[in-house]
Structure formats: C-alpha cells, structure tokens
Amino acid sequence: MTSNDGRQKWLTVADELAAGLRLDAAQRDRAGAEPVAEVDVLRRSGLLSVRDWGTQQAVTRVVGAADGNVGHLLGYHYLQVWRRGLFGKPVREEADDLFWAGVSNPLDAALQLEPVDGGFVVSGRKTFATGASVADRLVVSATRTDTGGKVTFTLDAKSPGITYHGDWDNIGQRLTASGGVTFDRVEVPADRVLGGHDEHSPRQSLAAIGFQLVLAQLYVALAEGALAEAAQYTRTTTRPWFLSGVDTATADPYILATYGELVADVEAAGLLADAASEALREASEAADLTAEQRAAAAARITSAKVVSTKVANHTTSKVFELCGARATAAGYAFDRFWRNARTLTLHDPVSYKARELGAYYLTGERAPFTGYS
Numbered sequence: 225m226t227s228n229d230g231r232q233k234w235l236t237v238a239d240e241l242a243a244g245l246r247l248d249a250a251q252r253d254r255a256g257a258e259p260v261a262e263v264d265v266l267r268r269s270g271l272l273s274v275r276d277w278g279t280q281q282a283v284t285r286v287v288g289a290a291d292g293n294v295g296h297l298l299g300y301h302y303l304q305v306w307r308r309g310l311f312g313k314p315v316r317e318e319a320d321d322l323f324w325a326g327v328s329n330p331l332d333a334a335l336q337l338e339p340v341d342g343g344f345v346v347s348g349r350k351t352f353a354t355g356a357s358v359a360d361r362l363v364v365s366a367t368r369t370d371t372g373g374k375v376t377f378t379l380d381a382k383s384p385g386i387t388y389h390g391d392w393d394n395i396g397q398r399l400t401a402s403g404g405v406t407f408d409r410v411e412v413p414a415d416r417v418l419g420g421h422d423e424h425s426p427r428q429s430l431a432a433i434g435f436q437l438v439l440a441q442l443y444v445a446l447a448e449g450a451l452a453e454a455a456q457y458t459r460t461t462t463r464p465w466f467l468s469g470v471d472t473a474t475a476d477p478y479i480l481a482t483y484g485e486l487v488a489d490v491e492a493a494g495l496l497a498d499a500a501s502e503a504l505r506e507a508s509e510a511a512d513l514t515a516e517q518r519a520a521a522a523a524r525i526t527s528a529k530v531v532s533t534k535v536a537n538h539t540t541s542k543v544f545e546l547c548g549a550r551a552t553a554a555g556y557a558f559d560r561f562w563r564n565a566r567t568l569t570l571h572d573p574v575s576y577k578a579r580e581l582g583a584y585y586l587t588g589e590r591a592p593f594t595g596y597s
Contacts, residue, residue, distance in 0.1 A: 231279045234271065238283040241269050242290035246453075249291045250557030256398040258390065262294045263323050263358045272301060273320035281441060281501045285494070288445030289452065292564040293399035295445050297355045299438040300325060304363045306508070307431050308378065311419035316378065318361060325355035325381070327405055328365040330432075330595020335366035335407060337375055343414040344368075344377075346407045354402040356381060357388035364407075365421070374421035377412050385410040396560075396567030426518035429593040430508055433522045436529050436596070437504055439571055440497045443532035446568070447490045447539040450561035454543035455483065457556070462548050479546055486539050493528070493535040500528035519590035522597065526581045533574045536565040572596045 244265070252262075266272055271287075274280050280302040288295020304324040308315045327335070327350050335348040346366050356362055359381040367374055379386075385408040392403035422428050462473035470476055500521075507513055507521040540562035544551060551558055580597060583589040591597040 231276065231282070234274050234279050234283055235286065237269055237271060238286040241265065241271065242286050245287070245291040245294055250555065250560065252291075253293075253398060253557055253560045254554075258358055258401050259293060259297060259355075259399045260358050262291075262399060263297065263355075266294065266298055266301075267321050267323060270321075271298065272323055274302070275305075277306075277505045278501070281498065284438070284441050285445045285448065285497075288442050289449035291399075292442060292446050292449065292561070292568070293397055295442055296397060296400050296568070297323075297325075297358075299442060300354055303434050303438050307363055307434065308418055310428050310431055310508075311376065312427075313419060315418075316415065322360040323355070323358065324361050324363065325353065325359035326363045327353045327356055328363065328376070328595075329353070333367060335364065336369050337366040337377075337412065338369045338409075343416070344375075344412040345409040346377075346379075346412055347409050349404060349406040351404050352392075352402050353388075353405045354400050356405050357390065357401045357403065363418075375417060376419060376421065377417045379410065379412065379416065383410050394567055396563035396565070423593060426513045426515050426593075427508075429518060430504065430513075430521075432593070432595050432597060433525045434504060436577075437497070437500055437525050439568060440500060440525065440528040440532045442568060443529075443536035443565060444490065444494045444497050446561050446565045447486075447493065447532075447536045450540045450543050450558070450565075451483075451486055451490055453558065453561075454547050454551075457547045457551055457558075458483075461550070462546070473548075482542065482546055486542060489535045490539060493532045496531055497528045500525040515590060519584065522591050523581055523584045526577045526584075526591070526597075530574055530578050530581065533569045537562075537569055540565045 271283055274283060284295055284299040284302065287298050301324050304326045329350055329352050332351050334350060335346055337344045337346050346364065362379045362381050363376065364379055365374055365376045387406045389404040392401065458473050458479065464470050464473050464476055468476045473479055503521040503524040507517055510517060544558065547558065580591040584591065
C-alpha cells in the first residue's frame with residue numbers, strides 16, 4: 225500500500241507527463257505512428273514502476289484524459305503486470321522500467337503451444353495485440369497441442385520468430401499499436417510458464433474482469449479529457465449565439481446547464497469506476513476467493529462499464545454543441561476523443577454486460593467465467 229505522499233508524488237509526475245502529451249496530442253493522432261516515443265516517455269517518467277493498485281488507477285485516468293492512446297497502453301501495462309500474479313506461483317523478477325503488453329484475445333484462439341525439451345514452442349497468429357510491437361515483455365496465452373489446455377506464459381517481446389504486422393488502421397486509438405502478431409515456433413522456456421488455465425478458478429478468472437475495469441477507467445478518462453478541452457475552448461473562443469442576449473458563451477444559460485449535466489455524469493462515472501477498482505483489489509487480495517465474492521466484484525465492474533460506455537460516447541459527441549461549428553476544424557482534433565471512445569467501447573457488446581448485471585440483480589445468476597466476464 226502506497227502512502228498518501230507516495231501517491232501524490234506519482235500523481236504529480238502523471239500531471240506533468242499529461243501536460244506534455246496534451247500539447248501535441250492532435251498532431252500525434254494524425255500521424256498515427258507506432259508509439260515508440262510515447263512508451264519511452266512513460267519509461268523515463270518512472271510510471272511503469274508504480275505497483276500500488278489505487279495509484280495505478282488514478283495515474284491511468286490522468287494520462288488517459290490527456291491522450292487516450294497512452295492511457296490505454298499504460299493501463300494495459302499495469303494489468304499485465306498484475307495478471308502475472310494470478311497463478312499462485314512466484315513471479316519471475318523483471319526490471320521496473322520494462323513495458324508489458326499482452327497477446328491473449330479470447331475470441332482469437334489461434335496460438336498453439338507444442339511441448340519440446342526444456343519447455344515449449346508457440347506458433348500461430350493473433351489479430352489484435354495492443355502495445356505488443358513496442359513492448360519489452362509479453363504475457364501470452366496459447367493452447368497446448370497435446371492436452372488442449374490453455375497455458376499462460378511470458379516472453380521477451382523481441383524473441384526470434386515473432387513478427388508484428390503493423391496493420392492497425394482503425395478510426396480511433398490510432399497510436400496503440402493494436403495490430404496483429406505472428407509466432408513462428410518461438411521458444412518458451414519452462415521457467416517462463418505462469419501456469420495452466422483453470423476454468424473453474426474464481427481467482428484466475430479475475431483477469432477477464434480486470435480488462436473490463438481498465439476499459440471503464442479509460443472511458444471515463446476520455447470523457448474527462450473531452451470535457452476539459454471543450455471547457456477551455458468555450459472559455460476562450462466560443463462566441464455567444466446572437467439571440468442569447470449575453471456577451472459571452474460562459475454566460476449562456478443553455479451552455480451552463482449542459483456543462484453542468486455533463487460534469488455530473490462524468491463525475492458519477494468516475495466514482496463508479498473507482499468503486500469497481502476497489503472491489504477488484506479486494507477480490508484479488510482475498511485469501512480464498514469464493515465464486516460469490518468474485519460475482520459481486522464482477523457486478524460492480526459491469527456497472528462501471530455500462531455507465532462509463534454511455535457517458536464516454538455521449539460526452540465526446542455533446543461537447544461539439546458547446547464549442548460551436550468552428551471547433552470542428554481539423555487543427556483542434558476534438559474528434560479524437562469521440563473516435564477513441566467509439567472505437568474502445570466496441571471492445572465487447574455492452575448490452576451483454578447489462579444483461580449480466582440485470583440477471584445478477586434479479587435472480588442472483590452469476591456471470592460465467594469467460595474472457596469477457
């Protein structure tokens with residue numbers, strides 16, 4: 225547990241990093257390059273080494289509000305570092321300044337793990353692997369060719385036989401290096417294996433809802449970022465409508481009321497995401513996690529996911545009405561918040577999350593252990 229002074233230190237670092245990212249976020253978004261420089265900035269800041277759970281969540285939101293791409297990379301980095309500890313065995317020590325990414329899309333079970341002397345070799349292609357091409361280390365899941373069981377292991381991201389395709393060309397999250405990756409008989413030493421997947425283990429299943437939590441935090445961050453930049457534009461640039469009867473946009477009662485509603489929505493979504501984060505922390509620290517404890521944490525995270533999805537998509541679109549037509553100029557790149565939110569919130573259908581939450585509330589039905597729930 226990090227002290228308040230320690231957390232504040234890292235939040236100050238995150239604020240400083242965010243201020244720098246915000247300066248050229250629009251230009252970097254248009255360029256859409258591999259985020260090599262962005263990961264290097266994270267590495268030099270020291271933020272990759274943060275291990276306190278609550279501090280990680282807060283830092284992810286600060287960075288994500290300034291640049292949703294970098295927040296995404298950082299949030300997933302923290303997730304992969306945490307995820308290694310879910311298998312009940314000592315975690316191999318690694319340097320604090322390494323950047324971690326994952327290769328484990330659950331609906332893309334294309335990696336095959338073949339036993340060989342001294343360990344395994346892994347082959348196959350994954351369609352999406354956020355941050356993998358700019359990572360130092362990977363957490364990978366694959367299916368054993370002999371038993372059909374799922375195994376999770378770590379790899380050096382630059383291992384011979386790994387090819388990154390650089391084929392991520394979506395409308396949002398353009399700097400997340402989320403393209404495909406191919407493994408061609410890549411060696412997996414036995415000491416890199418974290419463990420086999422137990423489909424009945426409440427503890428191991430926390431990885432799936434960990435991803436859902438990170439996404440909810442990122443949705444809130446995108447809404448916070450859009451709201452903050454729109455507010456600055458409204459204060460300095462937006463002109464009052466000629467029929468408003470006021471001299472400044474900040475005196476227009478319709479603009480004020482709309483900002484008030486958006487602020488309330490975003491703050492509520494943020495508080496719910498933080499409550500979900502605490503629920504997952506408690507679950508992951510439980511000595512003998514029960515299925516019901518796991519279900520309660522999953523429900524709290526699902527609540528945050530449902531609300532933050534709506535808030536992110538609504539806020540990142542609504543801010544244009546508060547700024548005016550001139551704010552659609554490409555140079556401002558306000559559309560990046562909406563594009564990023566629209567892209568990220570399609571990660572998995574939110575209607576299925578709402579259905580899971582409704583079933584748990586009405587009947588006590590627990591969400592099944594899947595890669596998404």
